[in-house]
Every structure is written in structure tokens, then in C-alpha cells.
Amino acid sequence: MNYNIVIVDDHVLIANALAEIISKFKDFNVIYTCENGKDLQQKINSTIKPDIILLDVSMPEMDGFETAKWLSETYPDILIMALSMQNDDASLIKMIKNGAKGYMLKNIQPLELEVSLQKLIKKRRYFPEWASIKVFESLNDIDNDDKNNIKLSNREIEFLKYSTTEMSYKEMAEKMFCSPRTVENYRDSLFTKLGLKTRVGLAVYAIKNGFSLDE
Template identity: 70%
Template sequence: MKHTIAIVDDHLLIANALSNTISNFNHFEVKYICENGLDLQEKIKGNSMPKIVLLDISMPVMDGFETAKWLKENHPDILIMALSMQDDDQSLIKMIKNGAKGYMLKNVHPNELEIALNNLVEKGYFFPEWAASKVFTSLSENTNETVSKINISDREKEFLKFSTSEMNYKQIAEKMFCSPRTIENYRDSLFEKLELKSRVGLAVYALKNGFSE
């Protein structure tokens, strides 16, 4: 039995090309193609729900961020794989916050896409190496136990909360009434304590453990 997929992308040529690529995969089939989030809502009403939604981020009417949030609230069992032309941290963090379990760039090789989809189904998530993969491998760990084992100060917890926002470090410093250098110290301290190397890693840890803005 093949895993069903819905593609949500306003560029129909890209969506159709993606559908044709997936048709060559052994364990997946495209159920339907939607132009935006509202179109997806209508399709879900009239059809059986897909296992996976391949979701473009930049779309008119209802974009990927809004669509992911709607899916998270209404159909949390659907696995969301975000598709983007950009590898920026902010888009990734926002999509994770809104329920995405995967993130892929649109220029990915077909073989990598198939591997990503298999990982999404088997492990429940898939993120590229630049997305702090070490953090995602521990998503199933017990949250309270993880927090209790690490000595994180109240100010570091406050910084973690803001790490999930769209603010840059300078803006976070202003919000926390301290200098950018102090923010860098919080960041570096958390990098060492949590064995992380990027803000994405901090944001995912914060979301996982209930520190979110």
C-alpha cells in the first residue's frame, strides 16, 4: 500500500513535475494537487486525507505558514513537508513552530526527495543537515527529563523563548533590556550546554521543551 501525498503549490508546472517525479517512487503516490491552502481545505473535505502534505511556503491567498498552522490545529496526524527556494533559518523555525515535520529545498535531487519522504514516514521527521539535525533525532525524548538534566538560567530560558521568534539578536537584546554582547553570551552558553551550533537548533529545543514566544 502506497503512502498518499497532497501537493500544495501555486506554480502548477512545478507541482505537476513534482507529481511526475513521485510517481516513480515505489511507496508513494500523489492524491491531488492544490493551488493554495484554501484549495487544500476544500480537497480534504471532498476526499480522503493524505498521509503527507508537500507544502510550498510562498503562495497567494493562503501561504504555507497559515496552511501548516491550520493543518496542525485540524489534522495533526498529517505529516507536513515544507518546500522552499530558501534555506533561511527564520522560515524553517516558523514552519516548525506551525507544525512542519520536514523541510526541503525545491532544487533537491529526486533521489534525495525519496529518501526524505521515507524518513518522514518512518521516523516522523526529516530535515537537512543545515537544520541542526542532531536536535531532531531527540524529538521523542521525555521533555521534563531533558530540561532537568541541564542547568539553564532564567535569563537563558527567556532568550530561548525569543529564539523562536522572527526577531534578530539585536532586537532580542532590546526586548530583554541588555546589550547585544550579553545576548551573544547567552547564545554561546546554550550552544555549549545543549551541544548545538545554530539558532535553528536553539529554536527547535525551545519549541520542544515549551519555551516559545
């Protein structure tokens, strides 16, 4: 079975290069490319609906964050694989929050690209090792009702909500009217209670359990 892919990237050379590489994969087919989110909005209704959208994070007019949010609301069954030049936690968290099911760096090797697409189709998600994939795997075993079983204080919940944003711990402390050290104590307490080790893990837990901060 062939799976249809759309590439959204404002760098035409990169988009064409990706399309050329993917054309050699057995089970995947690129049906068209777009330069940004607005271009995608114009094209997606007039063609075959894709199974996967490879979505650049940084684009003019309508960037990857805005496009991912629109896609997840309008076409929730389409799998979004974010494309980025940077492996920063802030972009990863925001793309997941906006509906991305995968995240991939643009310096990926062709074989790894093919494997990542296969895993995305099979498991409905794909996150590389740097993105703390063990955290994501462990969170798949956490039931959404677990937020009722694990006792969290109101301040810990408030911290969890801020963890889904791009705020630094110092900025969180200002919002919470406390010291940076107190914020770190909330973080460490949650690491222990939830069995997590990274801020990305806390953010994903918050998103999965309805603690995401509305921006």
C-alpha cells in the same frame, strides 16, 4: 503499501512536475494538488485524507506558515513536508514551530526526494543536512522533562523564547533591554548547557520543551 500525497504549491508547473516525478515512485501516490492553503481547506474533507502534504512555504492568500499551523491543529496525524526555494533558518524555525515534520528545498534531485519521503514515513521527520540534522537527531534523545534537570535562568529562558522568532540578536537585545553582547552571552551559555551549536538547535529545543513564544 502506498502512501497518499497532496501537493500544495501556487506554481502549477512545479506542482505538476513534482506529481509526475512522485508517480514513478514505488510507494507513493499523489491524489491531488492545491494552489494555496485555502484551496487545500476546501478539498481535504471531500477526498481521501493524505498521509503526507508537500507544502510550499511562500504562497498567496494562505501561505505555508498559516497552512501548517491549521493542519497541525486540525489534522495532527498528517505529516507536513515544507517546500522552499530558500534554506534560511527563519523559515525553517517557523515551519517547525507551526507543525512541519520535514523541510525540503525545491532543487532536490528525484532520488533524494524519494528517499526523503521514505524517511519521513519511517522516522516521522526529515530534515536535510544543511538544516543541522545532527541537532534534530540529538534532540530526539532529550526528554521533555530535561528542562527541569538543566538549570536555566529566567533570562536564558526568555532568550530561548525569542530564538523561535525571526528576530535578529540586536532585536532580541532591544526586547530584553540589554546589549547585543549580553544576548550573545546568553546564547553561548545555552550552547554549553544544552550541548548545541546553532540557533536552529536552540529554537527546536525551545519548541520541544514548551519555551516557544506565542505570537
